[in-house]
Amino acid sequence: MAQSHSILMGQYSSRKPPISSELHLKMARSLTEAELLDATAAELSTYLRSGTLNTHALADSLAYEGLDIDDWERVKRIHFCLSTPVRKFITQLPDRVRRIKTEHQRDQRPTRGEVRGAIDWSATLRTRAESGYVDQSRFVCNTPYTEYDIPENRVLKRLLWVIHRTVSTDLEPIEYDWRHEYWSDDQIRDFIRLYRQNVHLNRISDGQSLSVTSQDMTTARRSRLSLYTDAYELYDAYQRLQADTFDPDITELLANTLVIPTRAPQLYELFCCFRVIRTLNAHTPGFRLQPIDGDTDALARFKSDDRRIDVYHDRTGTLSFYEPLDGDRPTHPQFARYHDALTDYATTLETLTGSSHEPVLYNGRPDLIIELYDTTSQDELLTVLIGEVKYSDAKQTFKRGLAELLTYRRFGTADDVSLLDNPDISVAGLLITNGITTSGTSDRLVHCNGSDLLANDSASSQQPDWIRPLTQQLPEANST
Structure with missing residues (x-):
């Protein structure tokens, strides 16, 4: 969700406007949460298989309640333990471990x-x-x-160590509904006790120090006991997951669990980003999605022979949306009062908390940024598209999103120069809501709904209005 900060922003007032200024908005089809989950999981599965998403940026985009993580390896481990096969295996473990092979x-x-x-x-x-x-x-x-230290048990103990490490360290401390839905307190307590105190498991070497060989895996796979064949299948899946080997079963496992704990507004942002990426792929001929090696915060990157497109989610990209409160106090009485309010906030905060806080006129972070570069000689920024996403059909939320987006345009800078003051950079805006239709148009931005993005994902479909500021900067467009 976009972050913007400036106190006393009059345009965000929740007071009901006069009847004469009521918005005349029509309702459009909105995506339900169930549709959103299915669509995002499908998109995520596609991009994971292609290997073109920046997984580190993706990990940070999946902002789960109670999990402050941006480590892709840890994200994968957590969602391996959230998967249905793992939870079923652990449920059956107390009865099966009594017949452990020796x-x-x-x-x-x-x-x-x-x-x-x-x-x-x-x-x-x-x-x-x-x-x-x-x-x-x-x-x-x-x-x-x-x-007890035989090949099948080594595979079993190593698998259980991975699950125990994740459940006890990452999941147990979380007190949110989504965690209790997948791992209840009783299930966590029972599993941890079993892992630590079961006499049979304790006679197998320590899971952390175990080294599972390919021969161990083969022996477990060929076992006549389902305990070991299931352990083999799960640990094999875990190894492929950690190696980013996104076979169909791995992408299904990951996609179906990655999206679940994410709040609906955050999930909607990610869904819209995926659809924007897909639309760019369909309507920018000559560009190809490129794997990202971690040298950027971009979620996705397109390249052609002489152009590059970077797509950011919940990032400022190479831009800045920060404006400190400096300079002389304004002479206009209303602006002066606003200046004084910001100064009072900074000094009072420091007095109450002891932490210094410089007065800030504006600080923001859009939901979506697309940057188009000319890479012929050196990276030259040509076009910036700033996007704001609102998972709502409420009129007041529409107004807030519109105000935020237009404020980003005014305060955005590249190399300390205002985007709007730089004649070499074109600036466009995209406001995405979930179920509101507007009848008018604006030369500052394009408004659409998430359902509209579903109709523009193939080259044969009509080019959406929001993409034209980008495609107009391509050599093919300039030559026609």
Whole structure:
């Protein structure tokens, strides 16, 4: 969700306007939360398989309640443990672990004054000979013992260590509804107790220090016990997930759980970003989605021979939307009062909390930024599209989103120069709502709904109005 900060913003007032200024907006089809979940999971699955999304930016975009993470490896581990197969496996574990497989072995051990198991007389005589046959109480016995550290159990213990580590460290501290829906307090408590106290599991080597080999995996896969074949399938899936090997079963596992804990407004933003990326892919001939190696916060990147498009979600990109309160106090009485209010806020905050706070006129972060560059010689910024997304059909939310977007346009800068003051950069806006139709048009921005984005994802569809400021800067457009 976009972040913007400036106190006493009159345009955000919740007071009901006079009847004469009521908005005349029509309702359009809105996406339900169920439709949103399905559509976002499908989009996410597609992009994960393509390998073109910046997964580190994606991890940060998936802002789950109670999880402050931007580590893609950790995100994958958490959602592996949220998946249905893992939770089913853990539910069945208490009964199955009672029938854990062992091997009966014999260990040749020297004893004195007692016999433990069958006596190995040849080894016993050699031992006595070494001492000159003085001590006739010495024996070497083949002592039976039960071996738990076998290939199948190594796979099982390593899998359980991964789940235990994640559940106890990442999930247990979270007190939000989505966590309780997947892992209740009782389920977490019972599993942690089982992992730490079960006598059979404790006789297998420590899961963290275990090294599972390909031969161990093969043995578990061929086991006649479902405990081990299931453990093999889950640990194999986990290894492929951590290696970003997005086979169909892995993308299904990940996509179906990644979107669940995300709040609907945040999920709607991500859905709109995915659809914007898909529309760009369909309507920018000569461009190709490129894998991102982590040198940028962009969620997606397109490249052609001489152009580059970077798509950011909940980031400022290479731009800035920050304006400190500096300079002389305004002479206009209303502006002066606003200046004084900002100064009072900063000084009072510091007095109450002890932390310094410089007065800020404006600080914002759009939901969506698209930057188009000419890369012929060096990166030259040509076009900026700023987007604001609102998962609502409320008129007041529409007004707030419109005000935020237009404020971004005014305060956005590139290299400390206002975007609107730079004649070499064209600036466009995109306001996306969920179920509101406007009858008019504006040269400052385009308004649409998320459902509209579903109709513009193929090259044969009509080019949407919001994309034209970008395509007009392409060489093909300039040559026609």
